[in-house]
Amino acid sequence: MIKIKLVVPRKGYITDAFERFEEFNKLEESENNDNGSVKFVLEEVVEDADKIGKLKLDADVIISRGLITKLLKECNEFIPIVDIPVQGIDLIRSLYDCKARFGSKKVAVIGALNMIYGVENLSDIVDLPIQSYILNDIESSVSLVDLAARDGCEVVLSGLSTCKYAEEIGLGAILVDTGKESFRQALIEAKRVALVSRREQEKTKRYQTILNYAYEGVIAIDLKGQISVFNTAAQEILAISKGSLIGNSVYEIIKAGKFRDMLLSDDEYEKDTVAYQSIQLSVKKVGIFLKGKKVGDMVAFQDVTRIQEMEGKFFRASFTRTCG
Secondary structure (H helix, E strand, O other), X not given: OEEEEEEEOOOOOOOOHHHHHHHHXXXXXXXXXXXXXXXXXXXXXXXXXHHHHHOOOOOOEEEEOXXXXXXXXXXXXXXXXXXXXXXXHHHHHHHHHHHHHHOOOOEEEEEOHHHHOOHHHHHHHHOOXXXXXXXXXXXXXXXXXXXXXXXXXXXXXXXXXXXXXXXXXXXXXXXXXXXXXXXHHHHHHHHHHHHHHHHHHHHHHHHHHHHHOXXXXXXXXXXXXXXXEEOHHHHHHOOXXXXXXXXXXXXXXXXXXXXXXXXXXXXXXXXXXXXXOOEEEEEEEEEEEEOOEEEEEEEEEEEHHHHHHHHHHHHHHHXXXXXX
8 A cells, every 4th residue: 555645734725636536546447557456545634834844744655735845855855755736727727716806906926936937928818917926935925925015916826824914914815726637647646656666665675684684794875974774784793782773874873993984985995804892803895886976885794703703613613523
């Protein structure tokens, strides 16, 4: 099951979202394009834009729109986020709604750049004076509405909180509606992204499982010293009991000394022996490259001290059997 979370500023913000979701699912099934019978579920999450940074979501992919998409991308590194496009047809519908309700008054279209880009070019089509204002953060909405009012705009076409303030100061306000076509496009992209992400996660899990059963310790870091691989053998050899180490800085995990210096240096090593705490490590190190560009380093190592102890025990046992 793949979970899609629709993050919106109020309930029902996307018109008939669940009905449209079910309709699109049935359409895909009728076209024999059901993604191998993978089940998708949609859940609506209602949150104010100014609280998005604190939002914790359990999802395979997130769908949102405009400024909320921008805020989610700024505070979320791991869950794919799909922006619901505001297509020209959506803006034209909303502008015609403005004209029907308020006449030929000057309209301020306020929104994220990806939402309102080129909207002023629609002025001749809908026969309305239009001025656009780019909204980069929620704190700017009030000042932009005030600016639009000073510029002679009498109607605001924007998102929920911006329209609310516009009405408070006596301006007309219309929410930009997401059309059926735009929402379907976002759902198609969300399903595609979620399936790709799931396959990558499965591949990573298999890779990590193989690493965890390797007898050598393996550590990989990026160019900033952040850990991307730290297998079970590495934790056992270095006596590190902490849980997941992925994403931590190597400075926080590996104690200062020659082993850490080797991991962070630009050099490569082939079976060099180095002391770490009370043990001796046999270390191999190579750079990690992507399309000819270095993106990190990896070390593989064994506990030479333990190997020597085991070899000593084996030798003594063999000697005792021979002499006995």
